[in-house]
Amino acid sequence: MLHIGNEHASVCSGVSRRSFLQVGAAGMAGMSLPAAMEREAAGAVDPSKAKIRNCITLFLVGSPGHLDTFDMKPEAPEDIRGKFKPIQTNVEGIDICEHFPRMARMMDKVALIRSLHHKTGASHENGQRWMMTGHDFNSNDLKPFLGSVISRVYGAKSSLPASMILPGKIGNTGTSTPHGQQSAYLGSAHEPFFLGGDPALTDFKVANLAPPAGQTEFRIDSRRKLLKQIDELQRRAETRTTKQRETAYSRAFNLLTSPETKQAFDLGNEADKLRDRYGRNTFGQSCLMARRLIERGTRFVNVNHFDTVFNISCWDMHADGGSLNNTYKDYEYLLCPQFDQAFTALVEDLETRGMLDDTVICVLSEFGRTPKINGRGGRDHYPSAWTNFLCGGNIKGGQVIGSTDKIGAAPHDNPILPPQVLASIYHAMGIDLETTMMPGPGSRPIRFIDAEPIRELF
Numbered sequence: 001m002l003h004i005g006n007e008h009a010s011v012c013s014g015v016s017r018r019s020f021l022q023v024g025a026a027g028m029a030g031m032s033l034p035a036a037m038e039r040e041a042a043g044a045v046d047p048s049k050a051k052i053r054n055c056i057t058l059f060l061v062g063s064p065g066h067l068d069t070f071d072m073k074p075e076a077p078e079d080i081r082g083k084f085k086p087i088q089t090n091v092e093g094i095d096i097c098e099h100f101p102r103m104a105r106m107m108d109k110v111a112l113i114r115s116l117h118h119k120t121g122a123s124h125e126n127g128q129r130w131m132m133t134g135h136d137f138n139s140n141d142l143k144p145f146l147g148s149v150i151s152r153v154y155g156a157k158s159s160l161p162a163s164m165i166l167p168g169k170i171g172n173t174g175t176s177t178p179h180g181q182q183s184a185y186l187g188s189a190h191e192p193f194f195l196g197g198d199p200a201l202t203d204f205k206v207a208n209l210a211p212p213a214g215q216t217e218f219r220i221d222s223r224r225k226l227l228k229q230i231d232e233l234q235r236r237a238e239t240r241t242t243k244q245r246e247t248a249y250s251r252a253f254n255l256l257t258s259p260e261t262k263q264a265f266d267l268g269n270e271a272d273k274l275r276d277r278y279g280r281n282t283f284g285q286s287c288l289m290a291r292r293l294i295e296r297g298t299r300f301v302n303v304n305h306f307d308t309v310f311n312i313s314c315w316d317m318h319a320d321g322g323s324l325n326n327t328y329k330d331y332e333y334l335l336c337p338q339f340d341q342a343f344t345a346l347v348e349d350l351e352t353r354g355m356l357d358d359t360v361i362c363v364l365s366e367f368g369r370t371p372k373i374n375g376r377g378g379r380d381h382y383p384s385a386w387t388n389f390l391c392g393g394n395i396k397g398g399q400v401i402g403s404t405d406k407i408g409a410a411p412h413d414n415p416i417l418p419p420q421v422l423a424s425i426y427h428a429m430g431i432d433l434e435t436t437m438m439p440g441p442g443s444r445p446i447r448f449i450d451a452e453p454i455r456e457l458f
Contacts, residue, residue: 051430052154052429052430053358053359053360053393053394053428053429053430054294054298054299054300054355054358054359054360054429055150055299055300055301055359055360055361055362055393055425055428055429056287056290056291056294056300056301056302056303056346056359056360056361056362057146057300057301057302057303057361057362057363057364057425058287058302058303058305058339058342058343058361058362058363058364059128059131059132059302059303059304059305059364059365060305060306060315060339060363060364060365061124061128061170061173061304061305061306061307061308061309061314061315061365061366062124062173062306062309062314062315062316062317062326062365063124063127063315063316063365063366063367063368063369063381063386064315064331064335064365064369065082065315065317065368065369065370065379066114066368066369066385066386066387066404066408067080067081067082067368067369067371067379067408068082068083068084068097068328068331068369068379069096069097069100069331069336069387070096070097070112070114070387070389071112071114071385071386071387071404071408072084072085072086072095072096072097073406073407073408074086075406076371076406076407076408077407079372079373080371080372080373080407080408082328082373083328084097084098084099084328084331084332085097085098086098087100087101087104088104089103089104089105089107090104090105090106090107090108091107091108091398091399094107094112094398094399094400097336099331099332099336099337099340100336100339100340101340102340102341102343102344103340103343103344105344106344106347106348107397107398108397108398109347109391109392109397109398110389110390110391110397110398111389111390111391111395111396111397111398111399111400111401111456111457112387112389112399112400112401113387113388113389113390113401113402113416113421113454114387114400114401114402114403114404115385115401115402115403115404115411115412115413115414115415115416116368116385116386116387116388116402116416116417116418116421117383117384117385117386117410117411117415117416117417118130118136118367118383118417118418119383119384120136120383121383122367122381122382122383123174123175123177123381124173124174124175124309124316124366124381125173125174125175125177125178125179125180126177126366126383127365127366127367127383128170128173128179128180128181128366129143129177129178129179129180130180130366130418130419131180131364131365131366131388131418131421131422132145132146132179132180132181133145133146133180133184133422134146134418134419134421134422134423134449134450134451135419135450137178138177142178142182142184142185143180143184144182144183144184144185144186144190144438144448145163145180145181145182145183145184145192146300146422146425146426147162147163147164147165147181147192147300147301147302148163148182148183148184148186148190148191148192149186149190149426149438149448150162150163150299150300150426150429150431151163151183151186151189151190151192151299151300152186152190152438153431153436154299156297156299157297157299158260158296158297158298159258159260159261159297160260160261160264160293160296160297160298161192161193161298162190162298162299162300163190163192163193163298163299163300163301163302164192164193164194164195164293164298164300164301164302165181165192165193165194165195165301165302165303165304166195166199166286166289166290166301166302166303166304167195167196167197167198167199167282167286167303167304167307168194168195168196168197168304168307169181169194169304169307170304170307170308171307171308172308172309172310173308173309174309181302185439185440186438186439192302195286195289198282198285199265199267199282199285199286199288199289200280200281200282200284200285200286204267206265260296260297263296264292264293264296265289265292267285267288267289267292270288270292274288274345274349275288277341277345277348277349278341278342278345278346278349279338279341279342279345281338283303283305283338283339283342284338284341284342284345286303287303287342287343287345287346288345288346288349289301290303290346291346291349291350291353291355294355294359295353295355305339309324310323310324311323313326313330313334313335314326314330314335315331315335315365317330317331317369317378317379318374318376318378318379318380319374319376319377319378320376320378321376326378327377327378328377343361343363346361347361347391347392350392356392356393357392357393357394358393359392359393360390360391360392360393360394360395360425360428360429361390361391361392361393362388362389362390362421362425363388363389363390364388364421365386365388366383367381367382367383367386368382368383368384368385368386368387368408369381369382369386370382371385371407371408371409372407384409384410385404385408385409385410385411388421390424390425390428390457393428393429394428394458395428395457395458396456396457396458399456401414401416401454401456401457402414402415402416414456416454417451419449419450419451420451420452420453420454421454422449422451423449423451423452423453423454424453424454424457424458426449426453427453427458428453428457428458433447433449433452433453436448
């Protein structure tokens with residue numbers, strides 16, 4: 001029995017391959033709540049198969065140095081251990097950087113993975129693709145973003161898109177290769193929706209959400225009806241492309257016309273005290289927006305902490321004196337405090353609202369940074385070892401999984417590869433990795449992640 005999320009199709013008891021592909025390839029693509037209810041009534045969905053959770057990922061573009069943040073080595077030589085000191089958390093034996101005091105008080109909820117590594121290149125884009133898709137690939141072999149996979153498996157449950165990225169796309173981080181935040185062969189129906197605006201601004205508006213000037217509701221509705229008529233004709237061809245096109249159109253019109261959408265993006269409805277708690281900056285307000293979107297039906301939200309690494313203060317601490325001139329001062333006075341404030345506010349807010357048990361939070365980055373401090377007082381790219389972490393949902397907090405050697409140069413035990421992290425995210429969300437298939441290239445059903453979940457997390 002093969003499953004598309006909680007939907008299943010027998011492929012060994014009289015159902016043809018073409019019939020399976022019609023169910024599987026179209027399947028959950030574009031499945032709205034009414035469509036899901038209709039299939040459930042027909043016996044095609046088993047809602048008891050798994051507990052479906054939501055997910056928020058915080059992607060730290062540029063990547064913090066593990067030795068300066070979550071895998072400190074105070075006994076190492078000075079040119080290894082760095083300038084910061086470790087502090088004890090509320091879990092005995094787990095220390096983190098002194099500039100994460102709020103996080104230290106909730107370490108019992110967090111599972112640190114200190115033995116992450118990969119061996120296929122030290123560019124930002126290479127690491128981003130690993131952590132966004134669970135695959136290494138090039139422009140001729142694109143793999144889908146994890147949010148697109150979740151959209152494909154579970155579909156939308158409200159007028160909001162199933163997968164969203166805040167506040168915008170990752171831009172220039174060094175090369176022209178893909179970052180991994182595209183739907184690839186899953187098609188436009190599962191392309192993540194990019195917010196395209198800064199929610200910290202007083203005049204914040206979602207890019208392309210408002211109808212063009214002069215477009216009245218009557219004209220919008222007329223266009224919707226015309227497109228529906230065209231799609232009815234095209235649907236007779238029974239192609240996957242038509243189904244996806246219809247879904248993309250429907251999503252666009254829903255975003256333009258739904259009162260629920262407008263309310264979801266209105267941070268003015270939040271108390272000033274709560275907005276202050278998250279931090280009145282792009283990252284903090286994006287984290288607050290992520291909570292609002294999950295609360296209103298979005299399945300998956302990714303928050304990019306920065307969209308480039310050039311000419312800004314970010315985690316990419318080369319200290320080169322030019323366009324990549326981030327230093328320990330940036331970490332101490334901006335980056336660590338900003339992350340500490342927003343991350344802990346998100347966890348506390350979800351817990352207060354009774355949403356933490358149903359929402360997995362993942363803090364990801366593309367690699368670590370060199371154990372030895374460079375001659376300029378910074379650290380360079382280093383994919384051989386780094387730390388990411390998870391909390392919420394069914395994640396067992398208060399633990400460290402894996403470790404690195406005495407100078408943080410390589411995994412010492414329990415080495416973890418990026419696909420294992422994504423497999424764990426999918427598993428935490430309730431996806432059965434053994435039976436859930438994706439329509440791969442050429443519409444062939446494939447297992448969408450070549451890894452098993454990290455067992456210690458659950």
